[in-house]
Amino acid sequence: MTVFAALSTISCASSSIVQSESSISSNRKTPAQIETREPEAATGVTQQQLVVAEKFMVVAANPYASQAGFNILQQGGDAIDAAVAVQAMLTLVEPQSSGIGGGAFILYWNNQAKKLFSIDARETAPAAATPELFLDETGKPVKWIKAVVGGRSVGVPGVLAGLDLAHKRWGNLSWSALFDDAIERSANGFSVSPRMAKMVAMAYNPGIKQLPEVKRYLYPNNKPVAAGHLLKNPKLAQTYRIIANQGAQAFYQGQLAESIVSAVQNAPIAPGTLSLADLANYQAVYRQPICAEYRQQKLCGMAPPSSGGTTVLQTLKLLEPFNLGKQANSLAAIHLISQAARLAFADRNRYIADPDFAPVPVEQMFNDDYLATRRQLIQSNQDMGKAVAGVLAPVGSDNAIERPNTSHFSIIDKQGNAISVTTSIEMAFGSALMVEGFLLNNQLTDFSLSPTQGGKLVSNRVEPNKRPRSSMAPFIGFDKQGELSMVLGSPGGSRIINYVTQNIIGMIDWQLDPLQAASLPHFTHRNDYLALEKATEITELEVQLSAMGHKVKVINLNSGVHTIQVKNGKLLGAADPRREGVALGQ
Template sequence: MRTLLSLSLCCLSLVLPAWGAAEPEAPTGFLSRPEVTAAHYMAATANPHATEAARAVLAEGGSAVDAAIAAQMVLTLTEPQSSGIGGGLFMVFWDNEAGKLVTLDGRETAPASAHPNLFLDKDGHPAGFMDAVVGGRSVGVPGVVAALYEAHQRYGKLPWARLLQPAITLAEQGFEVSPRLAALLARQLNPGLLRPGPARDYFYPGGKPLTAGTRLLNPELATTLRRVAAQGPDGFYRGPVAEAMVAAINRDASHPGGLSLADLADYRPQWRAPVCVPYRQFEVCGMGPPSSGAVTVGQILGLLAVDNVASMAPNGIEFIHRFAQASRLAYADRNHYLADSDFVAVPVEGLLDPAYLAQRRALMPPQRDGGSASAGTFAPMPGPDATEALPSTSHMVMADREGNLLSLTSSIEMGFGSSVMSGGFLLNNQLTDFSRHPGPAGQPAANRVEAGKRPRSSMAPTIVMGPQGHPVLAIGSPGGSRIISYVAQTTMAILDWQMPLAEAMALPRVSHRNDYLALEAGQAWDQVVPALEARGYRVKQVPLNSGVQVIQKTPTGWVGAADPRREGIASGG
């Protein structure tokens, strides 16, 4: 349902609601990165090289999809820990000419050899997360190249080969290793990279991690991208690139995989219907299953829609409490029901039905933590949740001259993926996003491993539609299963508190996954934590390294902003 909005929410010069005088002071967040305004087009990505490649494409008259293709190819090179052509993606796109919203599923699929017991040891116990991650066993069929080409066929304006050229040039001429990439390598985030092989040679030359500012070339990736530029998906899913991938995965020394050339050749991205949830005067739209993003974000917002969030202090006690209680219920449903809807009946409409949400809302104690929540009742689908730890992932948003708007999240799962490297790029470990235990006999886990199935994701590329039926906001974030929290919280900061984008990006993060209340480490929570603990919360201050990118429509064009926690920037014209 949409209603008319009397006050334009596109304007940035809006006054924030008064902070609750009786509440302890909450932290104000990171030093914000300046917003960028532009009349005609805008790009925001996780890396300056990628943003510049996208901006140049948009300046040439390219579409938002063209810009995303150029940016993703560059990110394969400059942000290899997070995403790339060895992984998968979800895209939400506003087609301004047709006046409709579409979503594209470029998620990885399990190879035909995969089975529910893939991650069980000989005694029937699930492998530990790090043991499951490293090696060829965890690699799903990559979807990025096929999905981007599919999107280009429908919405591209510039030639496909032109869009790959910025990444090819950087790979051949070199780029400076960023501080973030160098820091992750120094921390040895992914121990698989230390195994003998192409990844160690590339990231740890001479046995030492790359340092910030090092000029890094990747001629092997340039060769791969030239083949893809000339042949499209066939240059990736068939021929020498495909053969090298299969060999690297199936001959892995730690955990050989079972990927075949047929698995690669048979991969197809899927256009799916968007999932939209009314919130205030808006509709918040995103990617449905196999992503849990739109449904879980939608549940959180739906549960809080009756609250006067605008009157609450940003990150004050009352807001954190209500947000945490809504989140614990939404995550309980997510962990129980969300999976690939091509394999499992997912009750999307039921989970978002206002009557169901009203029942769930009654389970939100007004002053106390409600503890661990159980899923609502639709059908018997018990089973352990997949572990999503040490996440990577990347997000980008694009707006073009024609008024098209794109929100795209891509990932290779954990930082540096499976650590298997082929053709100059890292391969994903997305199969660990399945439940590593298949569940009890007769009542298998919804998200169990199955051949051809897409693992559940938390990626939540989002476009917010205004009361007139046109988009006002594109937003998303990396962050593993906490992506949902980051997107929901930041969306509310913009819509409810009407924060300027830079302030919303810098706002300290809060997350509750039906386990404990996580507050972003390094923030001034001293007065807040005791009050929350008095309400029964188990509070942990942990790193919550969101990487939100956002574009907002204004009466004069676009405003873009990037999360100050990472290296992303926005740029437009």
């Protein structure tokens, strides 16, 4: 097999530009009660429909955001322009999931040049950060929930730098025009969504009740904002006016940068070391996408420091010789997919990290002989138990925790250009530090809280200027003629990998359209236990799977897969019914 654009060890990203080679019903029941393991899960199920268009399409996690992107495309903007408008709006209307205070991974297909590009806009650790950042006075890792809140967990935000990098090269409309909708909505107010209201009421992130700025915003009169409440954010409107008029650099230098640094260094809880120099020196970087063939489709995702691309593709390559059948979510298919996921996650947890700081053995992970050896561990009717990583490098496994509070949007413009963006501030409402109308991330908790494991250094440990490992998995696929076939991705913490894998298999192996694939009952495996989505028909297989040796848990599983499929000259788009997003096209 061929892994396009994968080197024997990925390291030291070049400053030069790198290019790659050229319905089944879910029978879903009423929303389940809140499941604390998956804090975003209990937000209901929306009625969705498959949207068909001919010219362009945008699918995002909130109707305001989809509309902002649609407006830009209708005005003659391209996919890059629309992406800026979508992210600006998401910062306002979905603050629990993403924002300009966070980071993103961006895949962009330039249809005119027939080239795929990827941009790493992941946050970086401050220059003063050390491997002991999250250790207590006894040298032990602090509890994760204590690591989250406050300034210590804030990485240098990257999403604006990444979008700016893309816009300067490929954007069509002026940068200033891309913020109009977000400015208007910030100033005049937006209707709080049921999802946002529920996340506020849950207060799963304790910081939103502990830190004064965000508490004033989300708890007016000491009561959580309710669904349908008209919420205004004049500070964000002013922030966007500055960024629109002065460019993205105004975020990284000047008044806004000073406000960010002050908020982090003077945080009432766990002050951090983020500095003006950290912001001024931040750069989004081009990375070589990682691509592999699966059943005559070429699928491309993000290379490290995201583990999304490698782990999704490794799972699929392990599965390729197996017949997953024509029936979606059959007992045999669930078993086989979970076994491949076990093996891929074992390698992920040990080896994936920032390639600028540690060699990442991507080529070895996709070697045919290595895959064949790993594949032999998969039995047809028995769970293999805890998978052990292959022996590729002398490093320790990681204990980083990723929560499912992220967003994804997919866009195709009328020129056939496509962009797939997964964007996040990590925990629900990030670090809970709010500055100038937006929340700052807590992405540094995506590092291993302990720098060592089993006496070995962990590749994904905290180091100055390093990017934490991620599970974000934006994907773009191509048919056997090399033409664009799909654009997708999902939020969901480390389960993103499972959600995207299942969606791809749904469309390729089971010939489902994007809505059918997104509506399938979920199952996930991260080399821990087999999770079956609560209140769906898939739970009927629990007894049989348990008899095969699986440790099964029935829980809420909350994806947000947003997909555009290109088929027979049409654009087929769908938003995951578990969230509030919509697909809009023309």
